[in-house]
Amino acid sequence: MTDDAPTNDGQRFDRLPETPDDREVEGRASRREVLDWFEERFGIEPDVFEGYSFWEKGAGKVWIFNGEATDPSEVEAIGMTLLRTRQEHWKPTSRAATRFGHRATTGVIELNPEQASRFVAGEDQALPAWDGDWGYLIATHEVAGERAPIGAGLYLYDELRSVVPKGSRADLPVVE
């Protein structure tokens, strides 16, 4: 079988094209779209990601990397997972929310101590007071005098759903 159009190879990491016009693999997000998405959704300035490269492996999983790599790269991992694309609503990973969430200026929901404990335990909770956009948010709380992102949440119908992965959930005390 031959197929001239490059396709997404789930076994290796491919660098994202710079812009949609540079796209050769159908459905692959471009660097510019990723930067625009973080700016629109969370107010994270594109220059925060200057120096980082973005890669796709698997169906729509985008990784962020801050080192030197070949393109493509046949390795087990390259940097950390950042974002799930190739779906209607892109989804930031909870780890990306923790790593870069302190740079966000919008799409950030501040939780009180009790809400924070429920969130990190993986519980969904009613939070009708939120008047921002629905969709994926970065949940934060205050620790040691400063805001600290906990992870990603999905806000729908007056409810904040925790999307903290099972392996990262924890039963933690309410710290008043």
Place this chain on the structure above:
Amino acid sequence: MNPLERYEPLVDDAAAFRAACDRPLPSVVRVNQMAASPARVREAFDEEGVAHEPVGWHDGLFRLPDGNPGGNWPYVHGWTHGQEEVSVLPGLALDPQPGERVWDACAAPGSKTTQIADAMDDEGTVVANDNNLGRLSALRHNAERLGITNAIVTNQDARNFSTKPLAFDEFDRALVDAPCSCEGTCRKNPDVVDQWTLDHVHAVAGIQKGILARAVQATRPGGTVVYSTCTFAPEENEAVLDHVLGEEACEIVDSDLPVDTVPGVTEWDGETYDESVTRAQRVYPHHNDTGGFFCAKLRVGGEDEESAGEAGDGEVAA
């Protein structure tokens, strides 16, 4: 036979050595300083009521007398990582710098990889390799939890590691924290003493020699290789260094570790080793109230071509 008995002739105070080996170790966490300062972690522990004690020789370590290093907010935020005190030593000896190319040859579950990335301020490239695919998932989990973005993870046999999947063909520094007999971890995991066999010592020593030799080959002239284990067995420590000194262009150099250590031994069980193995450092449990450890720092031979402009020519090793 209890293998610890075997090492009594090497230590200054056999009774103190054996008594220390029988005491459990406290939980210790290392601060991930690219995410939070030790002062902020201390404040967060205080707010949450997590008991903590400083470690005198390293301000980025806390002992947690109540245990449960993963059950608190600083851990969840990726500000801390549970790591035994002595396990921090090879990373200190390696002294990686931001922007460098560093190889962690036996990286899982990632305590040292993440310490290296932190010391590099998450800039440069750390290649974290392990031959055990299952253990690599623990490494990946730890690296993501701590927000490390400059690591590449590979799954190769370190003895014949190929740089072909990488964008460069030599490293500035390499860490060989080798698989070993692990009696030094007996305070954490007493089973290692029961499972010890001399056959395993000899088998694993062959693997250690192969990995250390490959690390020297894969590091640029003038670069640094650190060899460490958590065993007291000279067969797995000084004998491995002696072998690689004879096979590869390298020398052992002094490393200034911030704990009480004793020099490597030049004689064991009828064998003698190169005099320079005395620059390697043995860490005994009764000297610093830690686990047992062995650490040596090597300088790779040849002319130091650092900053000679050869970096990034992208050639791939045959």
